[in-house]
Amino acid sequence: MPDAWREVPPTAGLPLRWRDFLPARTGAIETGLAALLRLPPVQIECSGTAALIVALSTLKQDSARRSVVIPAYTCPLVALAVLHCGLKPVLCDLRPDHFDMSPQALEIICNDDTLAVIPTHLGGRLADVASVNKIAQRVGANVIEDAAQSLGASMNGQAAGLLGDIGFYSLAVGKGLTLYEGGVLVTRDAVLRERLRASSTEIVPYRLSWEIRRLWQLAGYTALYRPSGLRLAYGAPLRRALRKGKLIEAVGDDFSADIPLHRVGGWRRSIGARALARLPSFLAMLSTQAAARKKRLAAIPGVAVMDDPEGARGTWPYLMVLMPSARSRDAALTHLWPAGLGVSRLFIHALPDYPYLAAQLGQADVPHARNFAARMLTVSNSPWLREADFLRIHAVLMQHT
Numbered sequence: 001m002p003d004a005w006r007e008v009p010p011t012a013g014l015p016l017r018w019r020d021f022l023p024a025r026t027g028a029i030e031t032g033l034a035a036l037l038r039l040p041p042v043q044i045e046c047s048g049t050a051a052l053i054v055a056l057s058t059l060k061q062d063s064a065r066r067s068v069v070i071p072a073y074t075c076p077l078v079a080l081a082v083l084h085c086g087l088k089p090v091l092c093d094l095r096p097d098h099f100d101m102s103p104q105a106l107e108i109i110c111n112d113d114t115l116a117v118i119p120t121h122l123g124g125r126l127a128d129v130a131s132v133n134k135i136a137q138r139v140g141a142n143v144i145e146d147a148a149q150s151l152g153a154s155m156n157g158q159a160a161g162l163l164g165d166i167g168f169y170s171l172a173v174g175k176g177l178t179l180y181e182g183g184v185l186v187t188r189d190a191v192l193r194e195r196l197r198a199s200s201t202e203i204v205p206y207r208l209s210w211e212i213r214r215l216w217q218l219a220g221y222t223a224l225y226r227p228s229g230l231r232l233a234y235g236a237p238l239r240r241a242l243r244k245g246k247l248i249e250a251v252g253d254d255f256s257a258d259i260p261l262h263r264v265g266g267w268r269r270s271i272g273a274r275a276l277a278r279l280p281s282f283l284a285m286l287s288t289q290a291a292a293r294k295k296r297l298a299a300i301p302g303v304a305v306m307d308d309p310e311g312a313r314g315t316w317p318y319l320m321v322l323m324p325s326a327r328s329r330d331a332a333l334t335h336l337w338p339a340g341l342g343v344s345r346l347f348i349h350a351l352p353d354y355p356y357l358a359a360q361l362g363q364a365d366v367p368h369a370r371n372f373a374a375r376m377l378t379v380s381n382s383p384w385l386r387e388a389d390f391l392r393i394h395a396v397l398m399q400h401t
Contacts, residue, residue, distance in 0.1 A: 005227075012286050013317070016218070016225070039186050043197060050204065052146070052183075053084055056087060060085060071101050080259060087115065089360070094368040094369045099306065110141060116142045116144050117143050118146050121147050124314040151169040151171075169183065176317065178275075179218065179264060182264055206263045215267065215268060226384075248348050250345075251344060251347065253347060253354070290316035305320065325375060326374035351366075
């Protein structure tokens with residue numbers, strides 16, 4: 001296929017097949033996920049954000065605490081979910097040159113008003129949840145583990161998502177297994193699990209129009225999630241946004257405070273259950289590819305590639321590359337971002353720098369989060385990123401370090 005017709009996705013999502021839509025006697029997706037990942041019973045929601053809303057709403061019921069600590073660099077939907085629940089987001093700065101929350105900063109801002117702390121695994125790389133647990137326990141706060149981008153990852157044999165009190169995953173496009181939009185909620189605590197189910201029953205309605213919409217979108221994903229289809233569905237809108245200088249729109253960070261809540265229908269669940277059987281081999285293939293390519297990127301002078309801590313086994317939808325400076329990152333992206341090679345940015349800003357969050361979050365002293373946002377780019381780990389494509393990316397990064 002000529003390069004002009006190809007587009008590599010920025011993340012490695014599991015492709016669906018049309019036969020996934022056919023009726024079949026597959027087990028429930030909840031059962032399949034629990035068995036595959038060695039999880040306790042799981043709960044399906046319409047998005048990772050919806051799962052977080054259910055978790056926060058549940059914890060809020062029996063507590064007068066109203067503050068929720070979140071990383072200053074994370075998906076803006078996390079802050080919007082906290083605000084949706086009538087709670088106060090409190091931003092925690094990062095460790096230098098990392099996406100993890102700084103333990104020193106976290107110690108200072110956690111107090112007797114802290115309802116929950118949300119450590120976040122990014123790009124399949126695992127956060128230091130153990131340190132967060134210790135700090136949260138000292139002030140009586142809960143830990144909600146944001147494993148939205150880490151379905152299938154583990155730490156010392158324990159699934160990511162089970163390292164805190166509550167965990168959630170995303171089943172959105174590009175996050176491995178997908179229902180187009182979907183979320184998974186999990187906890188080891190049987191009593192808390194029943195409370196989460198009761199909260200979901202109370203606040204999440206059935207909306208047929210949303211389910212029909214998601215089914216059409218899932219069909220579109222099945223048809224177009226391939227290099228030729230992505231040129232139209234993803235590449236053309238991306239380059240249009242880049243030409244206009246609309247970077248938030250280019251990465252899809254233009255979120256609304258109106259977060260949809262609705263139940264996931266049986267047909268979409270069965271599609272996900274059929275695709276789930278292919279997930280382990282897909283993740284294994286991505287891990288093998290990433291192992292070679294991350295070493296080659298990390299060997300570039302001045303470049304760091306986010307990797308797993310000891311004992312962790314992450315997933316690899318893309319590689320997070322930290323460039324030496326904002327100038328070098330932007331110079332590389334000028335060549336790579338519009339080129340159809342799957343190079344992108346994860347989140348455009350640290351949270352307080354999004355115009356639609358500024359009024360709610362106010363001024364924040366988070367220099368490490370801002371520095372990380374200014375220097376980081378992502379390189380797709382899609383199987384459609386050919387060796388020749390990777391060599392082009394490698395050469396550009398070499399040139400601009």
